[in-house]
Amino acid sequence: MEELLLRHAGLPRPVAPRRRLRVVAVALRTRPTSLAVPGLPPAPAAPPSPSPLPAPEPVLPSPPVAADAAAVLLAAGVPPADLRRAAGMCPELLSVPAETIAAALRFLTEEAGVPEADLPRVLRRRPRLLVSPVAARLRPTLYFLRALGVPDLHRRADLLSFSVEDKLLPRIEFLESLGLPSRTARSMARRFPALFCYGVEGNMRPKAEYLLGAMGRDAGELLEFPEYFSYALATRIAPRHEACAAGGVRLPLPAMLRPGEAKFRATLAGCVGSTPPRRRSPLWHATWVDDGDHGAGAAAV
Numbered sequence: 001m002e003e004l005l006l007r008h009a010g011l012p013r014p015v016a017p018r019r020r021l022r023v024v025a026v027a028l029r030t031r032p033t034s035l036a037v038p039g040l041p042p043a044p045a046a047p048p049s050p051s052p053l054p055a056p057e058p059v060l061p062s063p064p065v066a067a068d069a070a071a072v073l074l075a076a077g078v079p080p081a082d083l084r085r086a087a088g089m090c091p092e093l094l095s096v097p098a099e100t101i102a103a104a105l106r107f108l109t110e111e112a113g114v115p116e117a118d119l120p121r122v123l124r125r126r127p128r129l130l131v132s133p134v135a136a137r138l139r140p141t142l143y144f145l146r147a148l149g150v151p152d153l154h155r156r157a158d159l160l161s162f163s164v165e166d167k168l169l170p171r172i173e174f175l176e177s178l179g180l181p182s183r184t185a186r187s188m189a190r191r192f193p194a195l196f197c198y199g200v201e202g203n204m205r206p207k208a209e210y211l212l213g214a215m216g217r218d219a220g221e222l223l224e225f226p227e228y229f230s231y232a233l234a235t236r237i238a239p240r241h242e243a244c245a246a247g248g249v250r251l252p253l254p255a256m257l258r259p260g261e262a263k264f265r266a267t268l269a270g271c272v273g274s275t276p277p278r279r280r281s282p283l284w285h286a287t288w289v290d291d292g293d294h295g296a297g298a299a300a301v
Contacts, residue, residue, distance in 0.1 A: 068098040073130075076105050078120050086127035096131045107134045112142055113154040126158035140164055149190045156193055167196060174200050178208055178219040192226040207233050215241050217253075225253040243268060 070083055078086075087093045093101075108114040108129065114122055123130065132138050137160075144164045145153055153159075162168055168189075175185035175195075189195050198204050207229055211217050222228055231237050240256050249271045259267065 066094060066098070069093060069096065069101050072098050072101050072105070073123075076119050076123075077116065078123055082120065082124055086123065086130075090127040090131060092131040093127065100133070101130045103134050104130050104132060104138065107138050108157060108160075111139070112157055112160060114157050115154070118154070122157045126161055128161045129157065132161045137161065137163065141168070144168060145193075148186060150193050151190075159193060159196055162196060170200060171195055171198070171204070174204055174208075175222070178212070178222070180219055180223065184220075184223050188223060188226040195226060195229060198229055204229055207237065210237065210241075214238075221253055225257075228253055228257065231257050240264060247271070 073083060073086075074080065105119065108119065108122065109116055129138070141160050141162055141164055142153065145156075145159060145168075150156065150159075172182075172185045172189055175188060176182055180188075195204075208219070208222075210233060211222070211228070212219060228237075236257060244251055244256060247268055249268060251267070251271075255267065256264070
């Protein structure tokens with residue numbers, strides 16, 4: 001009825017006022033224990049903070065030598081800068097009596113024939129000589145090397161601290177185990193005393209096995225060239241043997257190992273066949289060995 005009256009009167013229908021919705025904010029009295037939303041995967045956990053790197057260990061300087069021992073060494077001409085280095089290489093210097101050091105110095109100059117001017121050089125290279133007992137180590141080794149016939153022992157005084165039973169004889173016995181006569185093995189050690197400085201298992205045995213196996217050579221070639229053990233197997237011996245084998249060339253050990261790389265490549269390129277000049281031929285040293293490179297392998301071990 002109300003609508004009919006309004007329609008006849010031409011009046012618009014009144015619009016009911018809209019109700020306002022009040023949003024009541026509810027304050028949370030407790031902190032939520034989780035922010036996860038139901039139905040959604042949980043947020044990835046924050047990566048753990050990296051643990052701090054350990055502080056590098058401090059590098060401690062070499063310990064000082066005892067005052068009385070230092071006085072003996074300074075009197076022998078050893079520079080003060082070498083004292084700490086010697087103690088770092090040979091810690092026994094910190095506790096050995098000064099009388100032991102003085103006895104070793106007298107032995108080196110009076111019995112081994114080392115000039116006093118050379119003492120600093122000898123001790124810088126082998127400070128263990130100072131703590132080696134004269135009667136039990138230095139003198140027996142000196143007598144053994146003299147009996148072996150090693151020349152110029154005053155220049156090889158570093159060998160005197162080696163034990164005859166533990167260091168010298170095992171090297172000679174290893175050479176004999178390769179089939180070399182005892183006289184031949186001793187001759188090699190006499191002509192090339194650096195053999196006593198090489199380890200048997202870590203140096204001499206792998207190189208000898210490569211010579212006899214992969215290279216197919218005879219142990220007798222070592223008699224003519226004991227310096228073979230002074231060259232590095234991985235960077236000198238094996239690469240040059242493989243280069244010779246690839247070209248069908250068989251060079252003597254000195255011609256293969258002594259020359260520098262350029263000389264070796266030039267010699268290899270000029271070779272035809274597998275027969276080198278005879279050892280007594282005048283062309284041997286002039287063509288096959290570069291005299292300027294004789295010491296090339298001395299530092300490679």
